[in-house]
Amino acid sequence: MKRKMILILTGVLAFGVLSACGTPNEDAHSSGGTNQNQENSAAPSTGHGEHGGHGASEQPADNYKPSFSFASGTAKANEKSKLDIQIADSKGNVVNDYELSHEKLLHLIVVNHDLSYFNHIHPEFDGNGNFSIDTSFPGGGDYKLFVDFVPKGGSSTTLSEWVKVEGEEKAHEAINADEKLVKVVDGKEVELTLSSTKAQDEVTLTFNIADVQTNKGISNLEQYLGAVGHVVVLSDDAEKYLHVHPLDEKATGPKAEFMTSFPKSGTYKIWGQFQHQGKVFTVPFVVDIK
Numbered sequence: 001m002k003r004k005m006i007l008i009l010t011g012v013l014a015f016g017v018l019s020a021c022g023t024p025n026e027d028a029h030s031s032g033g034t035n036q037n038q039e040n041s042a043a044p045s046t047g048h049g050e051h052g053g054h055g056a057s058e059q060p061a062d063n064y065k066p067s068f069s070f071a072s073g074t075a076k077a078n079e080k081s082k083l084d085i086q087i088a089d090s091k092g093n094v095v096n097d098y099e100l101s102h103e104k105l106l107h108l109i110v111v112n113h114d115l116s117y118f119n120h121i122h123p124e125f126d127g128n129g130n131f132s133i134d135t136s137f138p139g140g141g142d143y144k145l146f147v148d149f150v151p152k153g154g155s156s157t158t159l160s161e162w163v164k165v166e167g168e169e170k171a172h173e174a175i176n177a178d179e180k181l182v183k184v185v186d187g188k189e190v191e192l193t194l195s196s197t198k199a200q201d202e203v204t205l206t207f208n209i210a211d212v213q214t215n216k217g218i219s220n221l222e223q224y225l226g227a228v229g230h231v232v233v234l235s236d237d238a239e240k241y242l243h244v245h246p247l248d249e250k251a252t253g254p255k256a257e258f259m260t261s262f263p264k265s266g267t268y269k270i271w272g273q274f275q276h277q278g279k280v281f282t283v284p285f286v287v288d289i290k
């Protein structure tokens with residue numbers, strides 16, 4: 001009993017130190033399996049290295065708590081469900097003021113347990129603390145919802161929670177690294193290159209996008225959410241949501257470059273999203289980080 005108390009205290013202290021530094025609290029989840037810890041661990045939050053410091057206006061992501069609820073009580077597979085989202089601050093008050101970030105007040109990323117399903121959508125804000133969107137899930141089972149937003153006067157914050165969807169659950173697919181980082185999606189051949197596959201290195205992700213038919217690079221990509229593209233990276237257990245930002249927002253292809261850093265070794269899934277001729281396409285890759 002005593003020993004357990006000490007362990008908990010140590011965990012709390014360690015967590016406090018990590019939060020105070022504004023560094024990604026990657027290991028917060030190891031101190032327990034509660035929902036709250038899972039949320040915390042998915043909070044790389046406070047920006048890219050150079051801004052990740054002790055800014056006075058900066059509030060650690062763990063001060064905020066999301067609440068996700070379905071209007072019908074629970075979501076059922078293959079049926080439209082209305083999802084409501086609210087964010088509470090450390091005092092429990094619902095946050096009502098948000099900054100625009102990548103052209104939206106809030107970004108919602110939905111993945112299923114084996115990361116074979118990915119959805120990036122934008123719930124609508126009612127101006128009174130509530131975001132909502134109609135969405136559907138392709139099967140039963142566990143889904144992780146990530147919200148990405150900037151509270152007014154604060155910094156980029158990511159929170160997450162697992163939700164259960166009723167219905168038949170498909171067999172889980174293994175998440176294995178791609179042998180070749182080349183994919184064809186919607187008539188485009190996309191090749192991904194990583195400048196390093198070592199944990200904690202600064203890594204440039206370069207997407208090279210070509211037309212499959214002509215084999216020529218596509219140089220008229222359109223802005224998607226105010227940039228050349230949008231990239232999401234998750235660890236295979238969906239615990240780590242990586243911060244990724246474009247090197248040159250105004251690029252139009254065929255190259256689109258992004259910076260990130262993988263916190264530790266393991267398998268990660270990367271989704272690149274780009275827009276061409278009015279259509280957004282999403283291209284997934286799986287990589288091993290040493």
Ligand SMILES: [Cu+2]
Binds near residue numbers: 104107108120122225
């Ligand atoms: Cu978004």
